[in-house]
Amino acid sequence: MTNRRDAEQRLRELRAELDRHNHRYYVLDDPEVPDSEYDRLMLELKALESEHPGLITPDSPSQRVGGAPAAEFGEVRHAVPMLSLDNAFSEEDLQDFDRRVREKLDATDIEYVAEPKLDGLAISLVYEKGVLVRGATRGDGSTGEDVTLNVRTVRAIPLKLMGKDWPALLEVRGEVFMPKRGFEALNKSLAAKGEKTYVNPRNTAAGSLRQLDSRITAERPLDFYAYGLGEVKPALSARRHSEVLTKLRGWGQRVNPDIRMVKGAEGCLGYYREMGEKRDALPYEIDGVVYKVDRLDYQQELGFVARAPRWAVAHKFPAQEEMTLLKAVEFQVGRTGALTPVARLEPVFVGGVTVSNATLHNMDEVERKDIRIGDTVIVRRAGDVIPEVAAVVLARRPKNTKRVKLPKTCPVCGSEVVRPEGEAVARCSGGLFCDAQRKELIRHFASRRAMDVEGLGDKLVEQLVDEKLVSTPAGLFRLTMKQLMDLERMGEKSAQNLVDALAKARKTTLPRFLYALGIPDVGETTAADLAKHFGSLEKLEEAAQGYEKQRLKHAGSPARDAEKLLKELDLRKVEGIGPVVAEQVGAFFHQAGNRKVIGELRKAGVEWPAMPKRAAVGSQPLVGKTFVLTGTLGTMTRDAAKERIQALGGKVSGSVSAKTHYVVAGSEPGSKLREAERLEVPVLDEDAFLRLIES
Numbered sequence: 001m002t003n004r005r006d007a008e009q010r011l012r013e014l015r016a017e018l019d020r021h022n023h024r025y026y027v028l029d030d031p032e033v034p035d036s037e038y039d040r041l042m043l044e045l046k047a048l049e050s051e052h053p054g055l056i057t058p059d060s061p062s063q064r065v066g067g068a069p070a071a072e073f074g075e076v077r078h079a080v081p082m083l084s085l086d087n088a089f090s091e092e093d094l095q096d097f098d099r100r101v102r103e104k105l106d107a108t109d110i111e112y113v114a115e116p117k118l119d120g121l122a123i124s125l126v127y128e129k130g131v132l133v134r135g136a137t138r139g140d141g142s143t144g145e146d147v148t149l150n151v152r153t154v155r156a157i158p159l160k161l162m163g164k165d166w167p168a169l170l171e172v173r174g175e176v177f178m179p180k181r182g183f184e185a186l187n188k189s190l191a192a193k194g195e196k197t198y199v200n201p202r203n204t205a206a207g208s209l210r211q212l213d214s215r216i217t218a219e220r221p222l223d224f225y226a227y228g229l230g231e232v233k234p235a236l237s238a239r240r241h242s243e244v245l246t247k248l249r250g251w252g253q254r255v256n257p258d259i260r261m262v263k264g265a266e267g268c269l270g271y272y273r274e275m276g277e278k279r280d281a282l283p284y285e286i287d288g289v290v291y292k293v294d295r296l297d298y299q300q301e302l303g304f305v306a307r308a309p310r311w312a313v314a315h316k317f318p319a320q321e322e323m324t325l326l327k328a329v330e331f332q333v334g335r336t337g338a339l340t341p342v343a344r345l346e347p348v349f350v351g352g353v354t355v356s357n358a359t360l361h362n363m364d365e366v367e368r369k370d371i372r373i374g375d376t377v378i379v380r381r382a383g384d385v386i387p388e389v390a391a392v393v394l395a396r397r398p399k400n401t402k403r404v405k406l407p408k409t410c411p412v413c414g415s416e417v418v419r420p421e422g423e424a425v426a427r428c429s430g431g432l433f434c435d436a437q438r439k440e441l442i443r444h445f446a447s448r449r450a451m452d453v454e455g456l457g458d459k460l461v462e463q464l465v466d467e468k469l470v471s472t473p474a475g476l477f478r479l480t481m482k483q484l485m486d487l488e489r490m491g492e493k494s495a496q497n498l499v500d501a502l503a504k505a506r507k508t509t510l511p512r513f514l515y516a517l518g519i520p521d522v523g524e525t526t527a528a529d530l531a532k533h534f535g536s537l538e539k540l541e542e543a544a545q546g547y548e549k550q551r552l553k554h555a556g557s558p559a560r561d562a563e564k565l566l567k568e569l570d571l572r573k574v575e576g577i578g579p580v581v582a583e584q585v586g587a588f589f590h591q592a593g594n595r596k597v598i599g600e601l602r603k604a605g606v607e608w609p610a611m612p613k614r615a616a617v618g619s620q621p622l623v624g625k626t627f628v629l630t631g632t633l634g635t636m637t638r639d640a641a642k643e644r645i646q647a648l649g650g651k652v653s654g655s656v657s658a659k660t661h662y663v664v665a666g667s668e669p670g671s672k673l674r675e676a677e678r679l680e681v682p683v684l685d686e687d688a689f690l691r692l693i694e695s
C-alpha cells in the first residue's frame with residue numbers, strides 16, 4: 001500500500017505525463033513514447049487510483065478517452081461517445097475478463113466475436129438516407145474533428161450505402177489504416193524527395209487523415225475496416241454483433257475477413273494464437289485482437305466502466321524482438337543511488353519504434369545472460385515495459401568482445417560504488433553528496449516520519465534543488481526568507497511557515513535523525529535499534545568507520561575469514577543488524593561527503609535529547625503509564641512526544657478512558673481534553689509534560 005502522500009505525488013506526475021502523451025498522440029499525431037509506455041503509465045494510474053479511490057479527480061486521464069481536438073478542423077460532437085478498450089496483456093488477464101463477463105451475466109460458454117485489432121485510427125462515418133454526410137475522428141471521445149473531406153478520399157469508404165434496408169440515420173464506426181506496403185512505398189518516396197519520413201503505419205494513417213489539404217490525403221494509400229455502430233435511427237432489429245457486421249457488409253462496408261465467432265476463453269485464446277502466427281503475413285499492422293460479447297442484450301447488461309465497455313477487451317500481442325549490436329554499456333544512477341546498466345545499441349526498429357537504448361536491469365542479469373560489449377543481442381520491446389536486452393546471440397559472438405564492468409566510482413558524483421555480496425543492485429555510496437540522489441534524499445529527510453518539516457512538499461523540494469538553493473539537507477536550514485519569497489508561487493506567509501517549520505524540525509530525536517539521513521537499508525526500526533545501542537551519534541560514527549576500515553582491509557581475504565572477524569565488531573552487535581546493513585552503515589559514515597553534511601546539520605542547530613542510558617532500560621520510569629496526546633505542542637511534534645514516552649517505557653493511546661494515566665494537552669486541544677476532565681484524568685500542559693519526561 002502506497003502512503004497517501006506518496007500516492008498524491010505519484011498521481012500528479014502520472015496525470016501530467018499522460019495528459020502530455022495524450023496531446024502528442026491525439027492532437028499532434030507525434031507521440032514521443034511507444035504505446036506500451038502509455039499503457040504502462042495508465043495501468044499504474046488505475047492501480048493507484050483503485051488503491052486510493054478518494055484521490056480520483058474528474059479530470060484524471062483515467063476518466064476520459066483521449067485528448068482535445070486540434071483547433072484547425074471543425075468540431076463534431078459524438079451523439080454516442082466513442083469509447084476505448086481495456087487491455088489484456090496476458091492469458092490470465094483474458095481469463096479474468098471472461099470470468100467477469102460470465103459472473104455478471106450468470107451465463108457460461110459466452111460467444112465472442114474475435115476481430116483483429118487494427119493499428120490505425122478510429123473513425124465515425126455518418127450516413128443520412130444512405131449518403132455519407134460526415135466523417136469524424138474520435139478526438140477525446142465526446143468531441144472529435146470534422147474530417148469529412150479527407151474521409152471521402154479513402155477508396156474503401158463507400159460514399160453511398162448499397163441496398164435499401166438501412167436506417168435513415170446510420171453511424172458506422174471503424175478503423176482507417178495504412179497497409180504495410182503502402183507505408184513503405186510512401187516513406188520511400190518521401191525520403192527520395194528529402195522529406196520527413198513516418199515512424200510507423202499508425203502515425204502515417206493519422207497524419208494522412210489529418211491533412212488540412214485533402215488532396216494530399218487522396219494520394220495516400222489509406223484503407224478502412226468497419227467494426228461497429230454509433231448513433232442509429234430508427235434502431236436496428238439485430239440481436240447480435242455478428243448480425244450487425246453481416247448487415248454492414250451487405251451495405252457495402254469493408255469488414256475484416258479474419259473476423260470469427262469463438263466460444264469462451266479457450267476459443268479466444270485459440271484465435272489469439274492463430275492471429276499471432278498470421279500477424280507478420282497480414283498486409284496491415286495489428287497490435288492484438290479484440291473480443292466482443294456477441295449478444296447485444298448481454299452487451300447492454302454489461303454496460304461500461306469509465307472509458308471502456310465491459311463487454312469487450314483488446315488482447316495485446318507480446319513483445320516484439322529484433323537483433324542488433326551492443327555498442328557500449330553505460331551506468332545510470334537512480335534516485336535511490338541504484339546503478340542501472342544501460343545498453344547503447346545500433347538503432348533497431350522493434351515494435352514500431354526505433355530503439356537505441358535498452359535496459360540491462362542489473363549486473364546479475366548481465367552476468368546471467370553473459371552479455372558482452374560487441375555482442376549481437378536480442379532486443380525486446382515488451383507490451384508494458386521499456387526496451388530490454390533479452391538475450392545474446394552466442395552464435396554471432398565475435399572474438400574481441402569486452403566484458404561489462406561495474407564502475408568503481410559513481411558516474412555522477414565520483415563516490416565509491418558498493419555492491420554487497422550476493423546482491424543484484426549496486427549503489428553509489430555518495431548518499432547525501434550525489435546529485436542524482438539529492439532530491440529524493442531531501443524529500444525523505446523532510447518527510448513526516450523523519451525530520452517532519454511541515455509544508456515542505458515534493459514540488460518545493462524540486463524547486464529548491466533546481467534553483468540551486470539547497471543541495472543537501474543541511475542547506476534547508478540556511479534558507480532565508482528572502483530566498484524563499486523569491487520563489488515562484490511563494491508568498492510571505494508560506495515562506496514564514498516554512499521557516500517556522502524548519503525551526504521546529506531542528507529539535508528531533510536521534511532515531512529520527514538517523515532515519516532521516518537516508519542510509520540504504522536503514523528504516524525506522526533499524527535507526528531506532530542503532531540509536532538505542534550506541535546512545536549517541538559519535539559512538540555510532542566511530543563504530544561504523546571502524547567497521548568499514550576492517551571490511552576494506554579484509555576485502556581480499558576469503559569471505560568466511562573476513563566474516564568471522566567482522567561479526568565480532570561492535571556494529572554487528574546491534575540487534576537485527578547483519579552483514580548487509582552493517583556494510584551500508586559502514587560505507588555511509590566512511591563517506592567524507594556524508595560526514596560533512598552531518599557536521600553542517602549539527603552546526604545548523606539540529607539537536608536531540610540524549611538517549612536514555614542503556615543500563616537504565618530495566619528501570620524505565622514510565623512503565624505501566626498510559627498517555628493520550630491532544631492539541632499541538634510547541635517544542636516537539638506529537639510523533640516526537642510519543643517516541644519520548646515510549647523510550648521511557650510508557651504507552652500512548654489514541655483515546656481517553658478511565659485507564660488513562662495522563663492526558664497531555666497542547667494548544668487547541670480537541671474533545672479528548674473534555675473527555676479527560678469528565679473522567680477526572682490528570683491533564684498535563686506542555687511544561688508539566690516536559691518536566692515529567694526530563695526528571
Ligand code: IVH
Pocket residue numbers: 083084085086115116117118119120121122138175227228290309312314
Ligand atoms: S471496438 C467500444 N474493434 O482500438 C469499443 N476497436 O483501444 C470501441 N481498434 O479506438 C472499439 N481494431 O481505434 C474495436 N476490431 C476493432 C478494432 C478497434 C482496432 C482500435 C480503435 C479503438 C481502439 C481501442
